[in-house]
Amino acid sequence: MDVKDYMQGLGRAARAASRVLARADTNAKNEALLAMADAIVRDADKLLAANVADLDAARAAGLDAALLDRLALTAKGVAGMADGLRQIAALPDPVGEMSEFAYRPSGIQVGKMRVPLGVIGIIYEARPNVTADAAGLCLKSGNAAILRGGSEAARSNQVIAACVREGLRAAGLPEAAVQVLETTDRAAVGELITMTEYVDVIVPRGGKGLIERVSREARVPVIKHLDGICHVYIDGDADLDKAVRIADNAKTHRYGTCNTMETLLVAQAIATSVLPRLGRIYAEKGVELRCCPESLSILREAGIPAIEATEEDWRTEYLAPILAISTLPGLDEAIAHINEFGSHHTDAIVTENYTRARRFLREVDSASVVVNASTRFADGFEYGLGAEIGISTDKIHARGPVGLHGLTSQKWVVLGDGQVRA
Amino acid sequence: MDVKDYMQGLGRAARAASRVLARADTNAKNEALLAMADAIVRDADKLLAANVADLDAARAAGLDAALLDRLALTAKGVAGMADGLRQIAALPDPVGEMSEFAYRPSGIQVGKMRVPLGVIGIIYEARPNVTADAAGLCLKSGNAAILRGGSEAARSNQVIAACVREGLRAAGLPEAAVQVLETTDRAAVGELITMTEYVDVIVPRGGKGLIERVSREARVPVIKHLDGICHVYIDGDADLDKAVRIADNAKTHRYGTCNTMETLLVAQAIATSVLPRLGRIYAEKGVELRCCPESLSILREAGIPAIEATEEDWRTEYLAPILAISTLPGLDEAIAHINEFGSHHTDAIVTENYTRARRFLREVDSASVVVNASTRFADGFEYGLGAEIGISTDKIHARGPVGLHGLTSQKWVVLGDGQVRA
Numbered sequence: 001m002d003v004k005d006y007m008q009g010l011g012r013a014a015r016a017a018s019r020v021l022a023r024a025d026t027n028a029k030n031e032a033l034l035a036m037a038d039a040i041v042r043d044a045d046k047l048l049a050a051n052v053a054d055l056d057a058a059r060a061a062g063l064d065a066a067l068l069d070r071l072a073l074t075a076k077g078v079a080g081m082a083d084g085l086r087q088i089a090a091l092p093d094p095v096g097e098m099s100e101f102a103y104r105p106s107g108i109q110v111g112k113m114r115v116p117l118g119v120i121g122i123i124y125e126a127r128p129n130v131t132a133d134a135a136g137l138c139l140k141s142g143n144a145a146i147l148r149g150g151s152e153a154a155r156s157n158q159v160i161a162a163c164v165r166e167g168l169r170a171a172g173l174p175e176a177a178v179q180v181l182e183t184t185d186r187a188a189v190g191e192l193i194t195m196t197e198y199v200d201v202i203v204p205r206g207g208k209g210l211i212e213r214v215s216r217e218a219r220v221p222v223i224k225h226l227d228g229i230c231h232v233y234i235d236g237d238a239d240l241d242k243a244v245r246i247a248d249n250a251k252t253h254r255y256g257t258c259n260t261m262e263t264l265l266v267a268q269a270i271a272t273s274v275l276p277r278l279g280r281i282y283a284e285k286g287v288e289l290r291c292c293p294e295s296l297s298i299l300r301e302a303g304i305p306a307i308e309a310t311e312e313d314w315r316t317e318y319l320a321p322i323l324a325i326s327t328l329p330g331l332d333e334a335i336a337h338i339n340e341f342g343s344h345h346t347d348a349i350v351t352e353n354y355t356r357a358r359r360f361l362r363e364v365d366s367a368s369v370v371v372n373a374s375t376r377f378a379d380g381f382e383y384g385l386g387a388e389i390g391i392s393t394d395k396i397h398a399r400g401p402v403g404l405h406g407l408t409s410q411k412w413v414v415l416g417d418g419q420v421r422a
Numbered sequence: 423m424d425v426k427d428y429m430q431g432l433g434r435a436a437r438a439a440s441r442v443l444a445r446a447d448t449n450a451k452n453e454a455l456l457a458m459a460d461a462i463v464r465d466a467d468k469l470l471a472a473n474v475a476d477l478d479a480a481r482a483a484g485l486d487a488a489l490l491d492r493l494a495l496t497a498k499g500v501a502g503m504a505d506g507l508r509q510i511a512a513l514p515d516p517v518g519e520m521s522e523f524a525y526r527p528s529g530i531q532v533g534k535m536r537v538p539l540g541v542i543g544i545i546y547e548a549r550p551n552v553t554a555d556a557a558g559l560c561l562k563s564g565n566a567a568i569l570r571g572g573s574e575a576a577r578s579n580q581v582i583a584a585c586v587r588e589g590l591r592a593a594g595l596p597e598a599a600v601q602v603l604e605t606t607d608r609a610a611v612g613e614l615i616t617m618t619e620y621v622d623v624i625v626p627r628g629g630k631g632l633i634e635r636v637s638r639e640a641r642v643p644v645i646k647h648l649d650g651i652c653h654v655y656i657d658g659d660a661d662l663d664k665a666v667r668i669a670d671n672a673k674t675h676r677y678g679t680c681n682t683m684e685t686l687l688v689a690q691a692i693a694t695s696v697l698p699r700l701g702r703i704y705a706e707k708g709v710e711l712r713c714c715p716e717s718l719s720i721l722r723e724a725g726i727p728a729i730e731a732t733e734e735d736w737r738t739e740y741l742a743p744i745l746a747i748s749t750l751p752g753l754d755e756a757i758a759h760i761n762e763f764g765s766h767h768t769d770a771i772v773t774e775n776y777t778r779a780r781r782f783l784r785e786v787d788s789a790s791v792v793v794n795a796s797t798r799f800a801d802g803f804e805y806g807l808g809a810e811i812g813i814s815t816d817k818i819h820a821r822g823p824v825g826l827h828g829l830t831s832q833k834w835v836v837l838g839d840g841q842v843r844a
Contacts, residue, residue, distance in 0.1 A: 019761065023785050096784060102806065108795050110805050113783065117817050200817055221643065221818040242840035249842035339441065348836075361535065361835055362518060363445050373530050373838025382843070383532050383834065384524065395539050395622055395831040396643040397819040409817040412805065413783055414770075416795025418664035420671035421804070 006183065007191035010146055011198025013176035014119045018144035020174050022116050026093040028171045033089040033136055036167030037082035040132065043163055044078045050155035051128065058152045070126040071153055081132045081160075084387070088136040091386040094404045095142040098413065107419050112410040116142030118200035120407060121192045122389075123148045123214060125206035128156035134203075135164045135178040137389050141407035144177050146199065148192060150206075151184035158182070193218040203402075205390055223402060225393040227317040227343035228258030230375040233334040233360070235351035236269035242372055243270075243350040244277050249374040250348065252285050256319045258391060259346050259368075259378040263314060263324040265334045266295065271327045276302035287321045294327040314341040331356050335363050342366060344393050346378035346400075367393055367400035428605065429613035432568055433620025435598035436541045440566035442596050444538050448515040450593045455511035455558055458589030459504040462554065465585055466500045472577040473550065480574045492548040493575055503554045503582075506809070510558040513808040516826045517564040520835065529841050534832040538564030540622035542829060543614045544811075545570045545636060547628035550578035556625075557586045557600040559811050563829040566599050568621065570614060572628075573606035580604070615640035625824075627812055645824060647815040649739040649765035650680030652797040655756040655782070657773035658691035664794055665692075665772040666699050671796040672770065674707050678741045680813060681768050681790075681800040685736060685746040687756045693717065693749045698724035709743045716749040736763040753778050757785050764788060766815050768800035768822075789815055789822035 021029075040047065051073040058068055094114050101111030120143045124130045131149055138145035149157040161180035168175050181188055193202050193214055202222045204214040211224050232250050234243045250261035266275060271294065279299045282289055289306040290313045291299060299306040306325075313324040314337070328334050338347050348370035349360040357371045368378040378401065380388025385403030392398045398406035443451075462469065473495040480490055516536050523533030542565045546552045553571055560567035571579040583602035590597050603610055615624050615636055624644045626636040633646050654672050656665045672683035688697060697720045704711060704726075711728040712735045713721060721728040728747075735746040736759070750756050753771075760769050770792035771782040779793045790800040800823065802810025807825025814820045820828035 019787075022787070104804060104806055106799065106804060108799055108804070113791075115787070115817075118787075221816075239840065245840055245842050253843050365441075365444070365537070365540075366833065368834040368836060369535075370836040371838060373836050373841040374843050376843035377528065377530055377836055377838075377841070378834070382526060382528060382530070384526055394643075395537075399831050400834045409821050411788065412790040412800070412822040414790060414792040414795050414799055416793060416799075418661065418667055419795040419799070420667050421675050421796050421798035 003183065003185050003187045004191055007188055007195065008198070010179050010181070011119070011195045014144040014146050014179060015198050017174040017176040018116065018118045021139070021142045021144055021177050022095070024142065024173060028173055029093065029139055029142070030089040032139060032167045032171035032173050033085045034167075035170035036132070036136070036164050037085040039163035039166045040078060040082045040085070040160065043159060044075060047078055047156060047159045048073060048075065050159045054153055054155045063152060067126050067152065071128070073128055073156060077129065081129050084129075084133055085136045088140050088387055091140060091404060093140065094408050107417065109415040111413050113413050114405070114408050115411050117407060117409055119144045119146065119198055121146045121148070121199045121202045121220065123189060123192070123202065123204045123206070123210065125150040125210060126153055128153045128160060130205060131157045131160040131180060132164070133387070134389060137387055137404060137407060139177060141404045143407055146179050146181070146192060148181045148189060154184060189214070190217065193220055196220055203389055221397070223390065223392050223394065223398055223406070225258065225345065225391045228260065228345040229262050229315065229317050229341065229343040230259055230345050231263050231265055231338050231342055231347045232261050232375060233265040233338070233347070233349045234267060234270060234274055235349055235353060235356055236267040236330060237353040237356065238270060238274070238350040239352055240270075240274060240277070243274055244281070246348065246350055246372070246374050247278050248281050250376055251282070251287060251323050253374070253376050255321050257376070259375050260319070261323070261375050262316065262318055263326065263341070265337060266325065266327045267330050267334070268294070268327055269330075271295065272298055275299055275325070275327075276304065279304035279306070282323060285321065287323050290322065290324045292326040295325040298327070317343070331359060335360065339365050345391070346370065346375045348373065348375050367391070425605065425607050425609045426613055429610055429617065430620070432601050432603070433541070433617045436566040436568050436601060437620050439596040439598040440538065440540045443561070443564045443566055443599050444517070446564065446595060450595060451515065451561055451564070452511040454561060454589045454593035454595050455507045456589075457592035458554070458558070458586050459507040461585035461588045462500060462504045462507070462582065465581060466497060469500055469578060469581045470495060470497065472581045476575055476577045485574060489548050489574065493550070495550055495578060499551065503551050506551075506555055507558045510562050510809055513562060513826060515562065516830050529839065531837040533835050535835050536827070536830050537833050539829055539831055541566045541568065541620055543568045543570070543621045543624045543642065545611060545614070545624065545626045545628070545632065547572040547632060548575055550575045550582060552627060553579045553582040553602060554586070555809070556811060559809055559826060559829060561599060563826045565829055568601050568603070568614060570603045570611060576606060611636070612639060615642055618642055625811055643819070645812065645814050645816065645820055645828070647680065647767065647813045650682065650767040651684050651737065651739050651763065651765040652681055652767055653685050653687055653760050653764055653769045654683050654797060655687040655760070655769070655771045656689060656692060656696055657771055657775060657778055658689040658752060659775040659778065660692060660696070660772040661774055662692075662696060662699070665696050666703070668770065668772055668794070668796050669700055670703050672798055673704070673709060673745050674743075675796070675798050677743050679798070681797050682741070683745070683797050684738065684740055685748065685763070687759060688717065688747065688749045689752050689756070690716070690749055691752075693720055697721055697747070697749075698726065701726035701728070704745060707743065709745050712744065712746045714748040717747040720749070739765070753781060757782065761787050767813070768792065768797045770795065770797050789813070
């Protein structure tokens with residue numbers, strides 16, 4: 001079958017289903033989510049067997065260990081997938097929320113109503129749990145979804161897709177509300193991201209290569225994040241204990257996440273007090289330190305191993321036990337460094353100084369700006385969104401962690417009593 | 423000079439200026455706006471003379487009457503331009519608004535801060551007043567602007583641009599905060615809409631051809647609206663007087679605006695009562711009526727001239743004294759017609775029926791949905807935004823009339839006391 005025809009068919013069905021979902025009541029959506037969760041729990045063995053087959057094929061194809069790790073499902077992971085759907089069912093329905101109503105001098109009353117975006121295309125790589133998460137978030141926010149998972153997870157994804165369809169059927173919702181691509185033809189992605197008449201937004205989730213390709217070729221708007229080059233700036237007036245605790249956690253809590261600190265900035269006034277303490281912690285945990293000359297000499301004097309950084313280090317998302325460190329005169333230089341070399345994801349200041357905290361919040365141009373807390377908090381669950389479809393470093397539409405609200409739009413509602421324009 | 427180099431230079435300067443504007447205080451921005459207004463009032467004669475030269479050249483080039491009309495400035499128009507800037511100065515500053523702060527179980531406090539988008543590129547056609555409006559809206563919302571007006575208005579625009587720069591200087595703000603292109607080379611537009619490193623959003627204002635070209639070729643996100651195919655649906659339970667007043671106003675108040683009704687939908691139950699009354703009003707005002715067979719026979723029976731519509735009429739934005747009319751069984755068919763043939767701009771229902779009004783609001787997928795008022799209210803001033811840069815029919819980011827808030831984004835703010843992720 002022709003890929004273009006196949007994708008157009010999917011698009012048409014998704015658009016039609018999106019109209020039904022937009023007016024579906026909250027009970028029906030929640031019923032579908034709970035039925036999906038039940039089906040996943042019931043079919044856990046079947047799903048795990050499909051996942052073993054995916055893993056065998058991936059190993060035979062020589063795929064790397066990191067990918068195999070993302071692909072692998074455990075019994076606990078399957079239970080977590082079902083729990084995630086139940087948690088989405090428990091969240092308030094964002095669709096139809098009305099706000100900001102006010103009377104205007106003409107006598108009309110004007111406000112906003114939250115509405116679904118329509119059809120959301122999600123393109124992801126190995127992790128099969130994205131199939132359930134994305135289906136759940138799109139459904140709850142009243143959107144139809146077209147999901148394109150990685151070819152290496154095809155068997156796992158099709159089992160999950162069957163559970164999703166079963167849940168939709170159980171609640172009397174159209175099965176085309178969530179469609180999982182049955183082709184792994186790369187041309188299908190090209191169609192998906194250019195079908196502007198059928199798809200309202202694309203969310204790519206995966207490596208930088210995938211996201212760059214999608215951003216470059218898409219004609220449909222994209223909610224994306226590329227790098228997470230996050231900073232912690234330890235100000236001259238920082239509380240030393242907070243600084244050490246935060247800079248340790250931001251780097252070493254998890255190395256591979258996008259909200260992990262990649263560059264530590266330290267004010268000159270406090271560098272000799274804080275760098276040796278932190279350096280010892282990093283050294284114990286095996287974190288390689290790449291430093292500006294000043295930081296390097298402080299660390300070496302304290303007997304802590306470190307090497308010299310190149311400019312490339314300030315622009316690198318390591319996703320690994322490596323940390324770039326720069327000592328700077330103060331706040332102005334820290335803000336300039338972050339705005340120039342950062343990726344506008346999440347940046348933190350540690351300080352007890354009110355005015356500098358306030359300036360940092362206003363002047364650092366990032367999706368999340370943080371005072372006296374770890375960058376690791378930049379996450380939909382920690383922010384109270386209940387779930388997240390991704391973290392956006394764009395400024396248009398959704399910025400930072402994207403939850404149910406980020407998958408909606410607001411329309412204007414005008415209520416009158418026969419008013420006309422004079 | 424090479425167009426690419428020229429545009430890159432403008433982009434770099436705009437990006438640098440945007441950082442200054444993002445932290446500029448409200449007083450400085452308002453002072454600049456008022457100084458711009460004063461300079462325009464002072465230079466009114468110079469501006470009118472430049473406009474006469476633009477008009478002479480446009481006439482000599484054989485440009486059409488509609489374009490000459492949009493290009494022409496009057497003394498009153500110049501005063502209105504200055505007033506518009508003063509009104510923008512009087513609006514609340516959206517930048518830095520903080521909202522939704524709440525404590526999370528971890529002890530961090532999470533909320534949002536409103537921030538500028540950065541650099542906004544505006545591409546428009548003949549109307550010189552857009553130069554002042556757009557400069558004012560971008561400045562107040564803390565964004566740098568790159569403005570590309572129509573070549574036919576080049577002399578007028580440069581006089582306005584000089585006043586804008588004078589205002590920025592008077593307030594100590596960088597002149598590069600508002601840059602008006604000095605080239606009319608079409609390649610400059612191609613650069614502007616693809617310089618993703620320097621431009622955060624493009625707002626095209628003008629005819630469909632311009633907007634389609636920009637949408638097709640842009641790599642920078644676009645806030646746009648294409649057609650305004652607006653509907654009024656007169657329900658079976660409509661109040662007849664309200665229906666007549668609204669359907670008259672929505673069509674005949676102004677023919678050339680995007681929120682003008684282009685198609686009238688009438689419930690069968692009320693068609694014989696309402697169509698003859700409305701038909702007589704339209705006939706008196708010289709509005710051509712293009713009708714479905716049922717509407718046609720009702721109108722002809724009442725002796726009102728009308729012709730048969732083709733399917734093309736349901737998809738046409740006339741911007742002229744022409745109206746398409748369809749009689750339908752009821753609400754379901756009206757909603758289906760609007761969602762299929764409309765342009766998701768502004769659609770109204772006239773009814774006294776609570777349940778049908780509520781369904782119309784929820785199920786019509788348009789930027790503005792209206793009960794018992796004219797579609798002509800869909801406008802930034804009428805909605806209380808104070809000003810508007812355009813009306814978006816997109817769902818992503820800004821929908822409907824776009825005012826100062828539509829030119830901003832929100833970042834997340836996290837306030838802690840040393841919290842780390844467990």
